[in-house]
Amino acid sequence: MFWTIIIIAVVIVFIGAFVGIYNNLIRKKNEVENAWAQIDVQLKRRTDLIPNLIETVKGYMKHEKEVLENITKARASLMKAESVKEKANAENMLESTLKSLFAVSENYPDLKANQNFLKLQEELTSTENKISYARQHYNDMVMFFNNKIEQFPSNMIASLFHFKKKELFEVEEAEKEPVKVQF
Amino acid sequence: MSYIVMVLFFLLILGLGTLLGFVLNNAWAGAIITGIISFVYFLVITMVGNSAMMNLGRAKPADPQKHQELINIVEELSIAAGFKKAPKVYIIEDESLNAFATGTKPEKSAVAVTSGLLKKLNRTELEGVLSHEISHIKNRDSMLMLYAIMFSGIVVILSRMLIRGFIFGSGSRDNKGVAGVILIIVGLVLALLAPLFALLIRLAVSRQREYVADANGAILTRYPDGLADALEKIKNEDHTVKNIEPSISPLFIENPLGNKKQFLSNLFSTHPPIDERIRRLREM
Numbered sequence: 237m238f239w240t241i242i243i244i245a246v247v248i249v250f251i252g253a254f255v256g257i258y259n260n261l262i263r264k265k266n267e268v269e270n271a272w273a274q275i276d277v278q279l280k281r282r283t284d285l286i287p288n289l290i291e292t293v294k295g296y297m298k299h300e301k302e303v304l305e306n307i308t309k310a311r312a313s314l315m316k317a318e319s320v321k322e323k324a325n326a327e328n329m330l331e332s333t334l335k336s337l338f339a340v341s342e343n344y345p346d347l348k349a350n351q352n353f354l355k356l357q358e359e360l361t362s363t364e365n366k367i368s369y370a371r372q373h374y375n376d377m378v379m380f381f382n383n384k385i386e387q388f389p390s391n392m393i394a395s396l397f398h399f400k401k402k403e404l405f406e407v408e409e410a411e412k413e414p415v416k417v418q419f
Numbered sequence: 420m421s422y423i424v425m426v427l428f429f430l431l432i433l434g435l436g437t438l439l440g441f442v443l444n445n446a447w448a449g450a451i452i453t454g455i456i457s458f459v460y461f462l463v464i465t466m467v468g469n470s471a472m473m474n475l476g477r478a479k480p481a482d483p484q485k486h487q488e489l490i491n492i493v494e495e496l497s498i499a500a501g502f503k504k505a506p507k508v509y510i511i512e513d514e515s516l517n518a519f520a521t522g523t524k525p526e527k528s529a530v531a532v533t534s535g536l537l538k539k540l541n542r543t544e545l546e547g548v549l550s551h552e553i554s555h556i557k558n559r560d561s562m563l564m565l566y567a568i569m570f571s572g573i574v575v576i577l578s579r580m581l582i583r584g585f586i587f588g589s590g591s592r593d594n595k596g597v598a599g600v601i602l603i604i605v606g607l608v609l610a611l612l613a614p615l616f617a618l619l620i621r622l623a624v625s626r627q628r629e630y631v632a633d634a635n636g637a638i639l640t641r642y643p644d645g646l647a648d649a650l651e652k653i654k655n656e657d658h659t660v661k662n663i664e665p666s667i668s669p670l671f672i673e674n675p676l677g678n679k680k681q682f683l684s685n686l687f688s689t690h691p692p693i694d695e696r697i698r699r700l701r702e703m
Contacts, residue, residue: 362492
């Protein structure tokens with residue numbers, strides 16, 4: 237009698253732990269997916285803002301054709317990108333082309349005085365921040381999820397149900413290097 | 420932790436209500452009536468607490484055109500914090516430098532900054548201040564403070580009624596004997612101490628949590644110097660916000676009532692010393 241109760245208690249504890257760990261894994265996985273969706277929303281918002289920007293800037297920047305073309309190209313490749321890695325690369329490219337546009341815009345005082353341009357600049361800066369914060373949040377969530385998959389005892393349940401590690405949204409190596417200034 | 424404090428608070432109110440009922444010859448009625456009133460009050464606060472707080476702080480909704488940058492910063496940081504919806508943004512028309520946040524949960528929250536703060540701080544510093552406020556919402560400090568402030572009012576009213584009840588109470592004391600007398604003395608002491616107890620809860624809530632919110636804010640922006648620079652400016656400029664309700668002062672990033680140099684104000688101050696906060700941020 238005594239041992240039956242002990243065995244039943246142990247079984248109940250095990251089932252409880254199993255359910256708890258499994259649900260926690262699912263919750264973490266959903267958080268990762270939600271964080272990824274948030275990055276997507278912000279990337280989409282930026283691709284939507286760019287035609288406006290180019291329309292506004294075109295009239296002022298007659299001599300910067302190349303810069304504008306690069307932005308259009310980067311935008312197109314971002315729209316085509318599917319996987320985390322492709323998106324990360326395209327997003328880095330777009331970010332640096334936009335930076336060079338805002339850098340050359342310093343040479344056009346008329347453009348700097350344009351209310352519409354200033355508004356777009358604030359919107360794009362903010363969207364840029366939102367993308368990097370969304371990326372930061374996504375990477376945090378991926379880390380928590382991947383830790384759970386590797387740590388004992390949740391790793392046993394993770395492999396039983398084929399949970400796979402998620403990819404980090406990483407910044408390209410080139411971007412981490414210090415910027416070379418040429419005179 | 421937040422929830423334990425809230426339960427304690429509720430028990431205090433229920434205890435006071437029961438005692439009031441006891442004095443007026445019906446302890447059960449006292450308990451039930453205060454229980455029902457607190458519950459209804461709780462629901463009302465949960466629904467309209469944010470706008471009540473914003474009214475008490477003289478804050479008006481921000482204009483999406485005029486305050487585009489501020490609204491953008493709040494949206495950016497709530498993405499960093501993983502909120503589903505950004506808090507509403509309010510402006511307090513005041514030349515001083517200050518800010519506060521309120522809300523029971525991230526989806527139902529609001530932040531307010533003074534127009535002086537908008538004028539004097541740059542974008543990075545504003546991000547610092549708002550990361551602190553967003554952290555308060557995320558850590559549920561804002562929820563706890565909202566209920567603590569609103570329910571402190573009830574505690575004060577109840578203990579005043581109780582003291583009045585003892586003085587003018589119906590003459591039922593004669594037939595209760597020694598036990599009754601002791602109970603009444605204990606009750607009287609409790610009634611006198613209750614408002615003080617409510618105040619202490621409010622303090623315990625706010626001081627340590629300011630440091631935590633500073634640290635969590637730095638985790639969001641990954642740039643503690645932004646908030647440190649902002650606090651530096653807030654310290655050196657005027658941060659006394661005019662015409663606000665004093666009871667909401669613990670919500671603000673720095674005491675909006677001004678720092679009076681008194682022994683009591685130090686003991687009961689709702690905010691940790693700003694120099695210490697700056698020092699800890701600089702060391703991160």
